[in-house]
Amino acid sequence: MNMSGCFIQLCRVIILMNNQELIDLYNQAVYDTDRDAALEVIHGALKAGKTPEEIVFEIIIPALDQTVKMIENDDSMCLAQHFMTSQIASEVVDEMLPLFKTETEHRGTVVIGSAFGDLHSLGKRIVAGCLRANMIEVFDLGVNVPAERFIDEAILHHAEVIAVSSMMMHTARGDRGALGIRKILEERSLSQIRLVVGGAPFRFNPELYKIVQADAWAPDGVSASRVIWELIKEVRG
Amino acid sequence: MNMTGLERLAAALTGQPADRVPVFCNLFDQGFKELRKKPQEYYANGELVAEAQLQMRQRFGYDNVWSLFYVGKEAELLGCKDILYASDGPPNVADFVLKSEADIHALQIPDRLEELPAFGETRKCLEILKREVGGTQPVCAYITATMALPALLMGMERWMELLFWGPKAARDELLEKCHQFFVREVQAYRAGGADLLVYSNPFGSVDTVPMRFFRNTALPWIERDIQAVGTAGVVYYCGMARFNPVLDLVIERTGIGVYYLSPLDDLRQGKALINGRGLTCGVINDIALIDWSPAETRAEVSRMMAVGKPGGKFLFGTGVMPLSIPEANIQAMLDAAYELGMYSADE
Numbered sequence: 001m002n003m004s005g006c007f008i009q010l011c012r013v014i015i016l017m018n019n020q021e022l023i024d025l026y027n028q029a030v031y032d033t034d035r036d037a038a039l040e041v042i043h044g045a046l047k048a049g050k051t052p053e054e055i056v057f058e059i060i061i062p063a064l065d066q067t068v069k070m071i072e073n074d075d076s077m078c079l080a081q082h083f084m085t086s087q088i089a090s091e092v093v094d095e096m097l098p099l100f101k102t103e104t105e106h107r108g109t110v111v112i113g114s115a116f117g118d119l120h121s122l123g124k125r126i127v128a129g130c131l132r133a134n135m136i137e138v139f140d141l142g143v144n145v146p147a148e149r150f151i152d153e154a155i156l157h158h159a160e161v162i163a164v165s166s167m168m169m170h171t172a173r174g175d176r177g178a179l180g181i182r183k184i185l186e187e188r189s190l191s192q193i194r195l196v197v198g199g200a201p202f203r204f205n206p207e208l209y210k211i212v213q214a215d216a217w218a219p220d221g222v223s224a225s226r227v228i229w230e231l232i233k234e235v236r237g
Numbered sequence: 238m239n240m241t242g243l244e245r246l247a248a249a250l251t252g253q254p255a256d257r258v259p260v261f262c263n264l265f266d267q268g269f270k271e272l273r274k275k276p277q278e279y280y281a282n283g284e285l286v287a288e289a290q291l292q293m294r295q296r297f298g299y300d301n302v303w304s305l306f307y308v309g310k311e312a313e314l315l316g317c318k319d320i321l322y323a324s325d326g327p328p329n330v331a332d333f334v335l336k337s338e339a340d341i342h343a344l345q346i347p348d349r350l351e352e353l354p355a356f357g358e359t360r361k362c363l364e365i366l367k368r369e370v371g372g373t374q375p376v377c378a379y380i381t382a383t384m385a386l387p388a389l390l391m392g393m394e395r396w397m398e399l400l401f402w403g404p405k406a407a408r409d410e411l412l413e414k415c416h417q418f419f420v421r422e423v424q425a426y427r428a429g430g431a432d433l434l435v436y437s438n439p440f441g442s443v444d445t446v447p448m449r450f451f452r453n454t455a456l457p458w459i460e461r462d463i464q465a466v467g468t469a470g471v472v473y474y475c476g477m478a479r480f481n482p483v484l485d486l487v488i489e490r491t492g493i494g495v496y497y498l499s500p501l502d503d504l505r506q507g508k509a510l511i512n513g514r515g516l517t518c519g520v521i522n523d524i525a526l527i528d529w530s531p532a533e534t535r536a537e538v539s540r541m542m543a544v545g546k547p548g549g550k551f552l553f554g555t556g557v558m559p560l561s562i563p564e565a566n567i568q569a570m571l572d573a574a575y576e577l578g579m580y581s582a583d584e
Contacts, residue, residue: 125394204525
């Protein structure tokens, strides 16, 4: 059977599936790091009659939630699977959003970047992708971001959360990373903005986020989207 | 019994009696502080790196020396010109050699790395280390595995994209070239006298890739790497990622004799899995070490020795040893390791 034949066959199967079965099929492809198969499930669901809104709110966001729960109970999911989870979900949401019948408001705003002196970008990309897939607006400031810039951008975009990624110890606990951001937040009485951190050093010392005066941390990029969403809800009351 | 580091290592590898467990300590970033130099000046000079390594080993008394300057040095051998230095941490690659698919096609692997100007300072460092402590302390080198090297050349993010959904031909071409580099780099370090080659590969861990990918793609490349250079002096290390779940497979398929676990691996499980087929290296969580008290440090060393020491074939090691670890904590860790790592006559 050729590719289009396979796709038609998949659509025939998908039309008989409920949302949970679709989520399971989609997530299995993601966990297998099979991007093409995951996108086929989504496109098949669209072809079978799901609306773009249903794809995002009934498949993609619940699929992400399910992954977060799975990670909480079992830490065997790996970096490549986190990367796939994030990138495919954000790719689908980017594709679906222009097709929505009405414009949907973002559920919150986050500025994200790698700490000053840190040139690693994978971790924050995973977080940003998951946030976007969760309909949270993300301003990615890139790598090697000075503390002042995090603050300025957070104010400019009315962000509820500043998210800082650090892959190295000196950028995780140095004065120009999270600690520097906290200092400026205090100096400028910006206590309504929450500060969240992540990256390898925090996995090796789960208490480190307190030392760098962050409000929260997450052990991986996918879970970070849940932690950040909780902070957004807290700020928004 | 008063043994040298090399003798302790040899005893640990073969399960022969020794005075104590060998203790490896990785003090890289501390070098420029030791010599009161600026990072840029320090890392540009192999004599300074060797001097700092020798001086710190002399002062602390551990059982190895390193020829590694910083990890990004390998990218410099392939054309990277821009390194970001820090006064409080390791240098980093600031400009990637591979920015496009065309760069992959254009990438040339030099025939003899040891003749490159970029290898010159490393060669100088190796020569000094061999001259000063060769035959008494093992000289360690750090070699990035074929599958991990592209992350240094194009960034982990873009390497993940290419690896999982990029054009297969470009991915395979890059891996072939990285393998060629790996083999030549091992030859260069062996020619320079390195005793141990730390084979660093985050893709050798299921913390990085799923088990199916590991079996089908990562492991065959690991086998190819090891078949090409042999197992002599090779240390399996996944860049602080855990690898207990694949230990059995790696031992069976590669025959590597030394396993440098992650601090997050279950040491007891790791030693049981290795089961005498190689040397188990228990690695302390040196991120947590920054904030531990001397009593907490001693308790952790004691726990690790209690698990690793019985039956021998055990080495105590450190991970990345960030610069922010207070010297008193380094000393407390080493004192505890020397004392609690002593073998009694009946052990």
